[in-house]
Amino acid sequence: MVLARLQQVAAHLTGQLVQHHPFDPLTTEEIAAAVAIVRKEHEGLFFNAITLWEPRKEEMLKWLSSPKTSPKPRRVADVVAIGRGSRVYDGLVDLDDGRIVQWELTEGVQPLITMEDLQVVESVVRKDPKVIEQCGILGISEQDMHKVYCDPWTIGYDERFGSGVRLQQALMYYRPHPDDSQYTYPLDFCPIYNSDTQEIVHIDIPEVRRQLNQAPPINYHAAAIEKEGGYRTDLKPINVTQPSGVSFTLSNRILHWQNWTLHIGFNYREGLVLSNITFTDKETVRPLFYRLSLAEMVVPYGNPTHPHQRKHAFDLGEYGGGYMTNSLTHGCDCKGEISYLDAAFVSRSGEPQTIKNAICIHEEDAGILFKHTDFRDNSSTTTRARKLLVSQIFTAANYEYCVYWIFHQDGTIQLEIKLTGILNTYAMNPGEDVGPWGTEVYPGVNAHNHQHLFCLRLDPNIDGQANTVFQVDAVAAEEEVGSEGNKYGNAFYAKKTKMETMSTGMSDYEGATSRTWDMCNPNKLNPYSKKPVSYKLVSREVPRLLPKEGSLVWKRAGFARHAVHVTRYDDAQLHPAGRHVPQTSGDPSQGLPAWIAANPEGSLDNTDVVLWHTFGLTHFPSPEDYPVMPAEPMTVLLRPRNFFTQNPCLDVPPSHSTTPSQMAVGRGGTGGIVSDLSRLAFGGKEKGGSDEV
Numbered sequence: 001m002v003l004a005r006l007q008q009v010a011a012h013l014t015g016q017l018v019q020h021h022p023f024d025p026l027t028t029e030e031i032a033a034a035v036a037i038v039r040k041e042h043e044g045l046f047f048n049a050i051t052l053w054e055p056r057k058e059e060m061l062k063w064l065s066s067p068k069t070s071p072k073p074r075r076v077a078d079v080v081a082i083g084r085g086s087r088v089y090d091g092l093v094d095l096d097d098g099r100i101v102q103w104e105l106t107e108g109v110q111p112l113i114t115m116e117d118l119q120v121v122e123s124v125v126r127k128d129p130k131v132i133e134q135c136g137i138l139g140i141s142e143q144d145m146h147k148v149y150c151d152p153w154t155i156g157y158d159e160r161f162g163s164g165v166r167l168q169q170a171l172m173y174y175r176p177h178p179d180d181s182q183y184t185y186p187l188d189f190c191p192i193y194n195s196d197t198q199e200i201v202h203i204d205i206p207e208v209r210r211q212l213n214q215a216p217p218i219n220y221h222a223a224a225i226e227k228e229g230g231y232r233t234d235l236k237p238i239n240v241t242q243p244s245g246v247s248f249t250l251s252n253r254i255l256h257w258q259n260w261t262l263h264i265g266f267n268y269r270e271g272l273v274l275s276n277i278t279f280t281d282k283e284t285v286r287p288l289f290y291r292l293s294l295a296e297m298v299v300p301y302g303n304p305t306h307p308h309q310r311k312h313a314f315d316l317g318e319y320g321g322g323y324m325t326n327s328l329t330h331g332c333d334c335k336g337e338i339s340y341l342d343a344a345f346v347s348r349s350g351e352p353q354t355i356k357n358a359i360c361i362h363e364e365d366a367g368i369l370f371k372h373t374d375f376r377d378n379s380s381t382t383t384r385a386r387k388l389l390v391s392q393i394f395t396a397a398n399y400e401y402c403v404y405w406i407f408h409q410d411g412t413i414q415l416e417i418k419l420t421g422i423l424n425t426y427a428m429n430p431g432e433d434v435g436p437w438g439t440e441v442y443p444g445v446n447a448h449n450h451q452h453l454f455c456l457r458l459d460p461n462i463d464g465q466a467n468t469v470f471q472v473d474a475v476a477a478e479e480e481v482g483s484e485g486n487k488y489g490n491a492f493y494a495k496k497t498k499m500e501t502m503s504t505g506m507s508d509y510e511g512a513t514s515r516t517w518d519m520c521n522p523n524k525l526n527p528y529s530k531k532p533v534s535y536k537l538v539s540r541e542v543p544r545l546l547p548k549e550g551s552l553v554w555k556r557a558g559f560a561r562h563a564v565h566v567t568r569y570d571d572a573q574l575h576p577a578g579r580h581v582p583q584t585s586g587d588p589s590q591g592l593p594a595w596i597a598a599n600p601e602g603s604l605d606n607t608d609v610v611l612w613h614t615f616g617l618t619h620f621p622s623p624e625d626y627p628v629m630p631a632e633p634m635t636v637l638l639r640p641r642n643f644f645t646q647n648p649c650l651d652v653p654p655s656h657s658t659t660p661s662q663m664a665v666g667r668g669g670t671g672g673i674v675s676d677l678s679r680l681a682f683g684g685k686e687k688g689g690s691d692e693v
C-alpha cells in the first residue's frame, strides 16, 4: 500500500516535471486542453487543425542564449475551426495561461480538407439519384452502386463556384470485385460535393461519353500474383543485424548521431520538421539550419479538357502531409533497429488522435565513404559510410510519397523522396486517340501527364543567422581563345551571383552550368580557401512549371514559378501557397508572391534569410507504372563547402587500411587495420585482419 502510494506520488511529480522543448509538437493532452479552452467560449465548432504555434525566433534565440534570465517561450496552440455556414476561425490559445489570445473570423477562405472530410463523400455519392442515373448510363445498375468508388479531391478552383462554399470534386471509379483496383475502371463524369450541406451540387458530364472499361482486372496483391504464376523463388534473405544496438540516441525528440544534433518535430501540414540542426566540429557546436521542412507541393495535370484543369492538388496545403501520414507499425521498409515517434492531431469533433509510429528513425549502411589505392604497391584504405534516416510516408489518395531526411558522416544532409502508389487514371473508349496529353497504360486506362513539384523551405543558420545566398554557375572564362587571359581557351570558373533583394532574389535551374546555390556566412572565411563558410544546395531534378504564365496553376502555385526564391526571415511565413489553400483563385497569388510584393526592396544581404526551393519531376505515365509504380527516387543535397578545414570524417574507422611501408615489409595480407565494425559489415567473413598498425 505504502509503496503504491509512493509510486503514485512519484508519477505525479514526474508528470509535473515533463518539460516540453519549445519545438515539441503539441501532445494529446495539450490538444485536449486547447479544445476545452476554445469550447468554453465558442459553441458549435468543428476542428480543422490544432498544431504548435512555433516560438517566435527572436524570443527562442534569447531564451537559448540565456535560459536563466529570459522567459521560456510559451506553449501556444494554433487553431483552425469551422462553424456553421462554412465560417472559418483562426485562433491562438495560450496553453500556459489557459486562454484564447487571438480569435478571428476569416472570410473567403477554405481550410484544408481532412481525411474525415474526404471519407464522407463516397457514401453520399453512392446514394445521390443523379449519380445513380449517370452510373446507369454507363451500364452500372442501381444494385451495383456499392461497387462505385470515388477519390474525393479538393476542387482546386472552379470559377463557377468561387471560394465561398466548401467543395470537393469526386473522381469516380468502379470495382468489379472489392479486391480489384478501381483505377482500371474510371468513370467519365465528376460530381461536385458541398461539404457544408453534405450533398452533390453539380455533376460535370463530358460531351463525349466514355464507356465503362471492359478489360480484365489487373492487380498487384498476392492473390493476383498467385494467379499469374506466383512470386519468384530465387531470393535469399538479406538480414541486417545491429548486435550492439544503434549509434544514435534519442532523448525526447532530440536526436544525436555522430556529429549531428537536431530536433524532430511534426505537424499536420508539413509532416516532418527538423529544427536546430548542428554539427559538432571538434569541440565546437556549429549551427547549420534553424529549420528544414517540405512546405508545399503541387501536382498539376496536363490535359486541357474541362474539368481536368482542376486536377492540381496541393497535397500539403490542401490535405496535409501529416494528416495523410502512414502508421509504420506494420513495416516502413526500414531494416535494422528502428525507433519510432508518434504524431498527435485533433479530430473534427475535438478529440485528440494519435497516429502510432508516424516517424521512423534508423541507420543504414551507405557503401563507400572514401577509398584510395596506391597503384605502385596496392596499399589502400577503404572506409565504409553509414547514414541516419528520419522518414515518413504519406498516402495522397492514389499516390504514396516516401520522405527520407538523411544525415551523412561527411556533413551532407540529403532529402530523398520516393514516389510510388498508383497513377491517377481517366476513362477512354476503345481505340480512342488520347492525344499528347496522356498514355494508355493498360487497355482502356488513360493516365494523364502531370508534374510533382515540391517546395522545400530551408532556414539556414550557417555559423549564425546572418547569411547570404549566391547562385553559382560553372562558366567558361569571358576572354576569347588566343587572348592573353585565356590563350588556350580552356579557362572556366564558378561564377557567383548574389541574391540581393526580395524582388530579384529568385532564379531558375540551369543544368548546362551545373547551377547550384550557396548559403554562406559572409562574416566567416575558411582559413584555407579564404571563401565564406557555406552549405551548397545541389538539386538536379528541377523541371520548369509547365502550366503557363497567367494560368490558374501558375497563379495559385506562385512558389513553383522559380526553382529558388530567397526571402527575409519572417515568423509568419511558413506556407508558400498561403495559410488556407483550397479554393484560392490565385487573384492575387498568396504566399511567396505576396510576401515579395510586400517588401520588394527588402535586402537579402548578410541577414536572416529563407531559401525556398521547388524541385520534382514531370511524369509521362507508361505501362511500367501500372498497376502500381515501382518507386522513383529524387534527391536534394545540402553539402558543406568551405565549411570544414578538411574531410570531416577521416576518423571513421576504416574497413581496411595499409601503408606503403607495411606493404614493403610484406604485410599487405595481414597488416594494417581492419576494424571490428567492418568485419561485421562483411558478415564476419573478412579474413586476415589484425589490429596491428
Ligand SMILES: *[C@@H]1O[C@H](CO)[C@@H](O)[C@H](O)[C@H]1NC(C)=O
Pocket (backbone or CB within 6 Å): 237, 238, 239
Ligand atoms: C534473418 O531474418 C529472417 C527473417 O526475419 C529470420 O527468419 C532468420 O532467422 C534470420 N537469419 C539470421 C541468420 O539471423
Ligand SMILES: *[C@@H]1O[C@H](CO)[C@@H](O)[C@H](O)[C@H]1NC(C)=O
Pocket (backbone or CB within 6 Å): 060, 064, 261, 263, 276, 278, 285
Ligand atoms: C540547438 O542545439 C544545441 C546543441 O546542438 C543546443 O545547445 C541549443 O540549445 C539548441 N537550440 C535550440 C534552438 O534548440
Ligand SMILES: *[C@@H]1O[C@H](CO)[C@@H](O)[C@H](O)[C@H]1NC(C)=O
Pocket (backbone or CB within 6 Å): 258, 259, 280, 281, 282, 283, 648, 649, 651
Ligand atoms: C565528430 O565526432 C567525433 C566523436 O563522435 C569526434 O571525435 C570528431 O572529432 C568529430 N568530427 C569533427 C570533424 O569534429
Ligand SMILES: *[C@@H]1O[C@H](CO)[C@@H](O)[C@H](O)[C@H]1NC(C)=O
Pocket (backbone or CB within 6 Å): 376, 377, 378
Ligand atoms: C597490384 O595488384 C595487381 C592486381 O591484383 C597485381 O597485378 C599487381 O602485381 C599488384 N602490384 C603489387 C606491387 O603488388
Ligand SMILES: [Cu+2]
Pocket (backbone or CB within 6 Å): 419, 450, 452, 619
Ligand atoms: Cu506521377
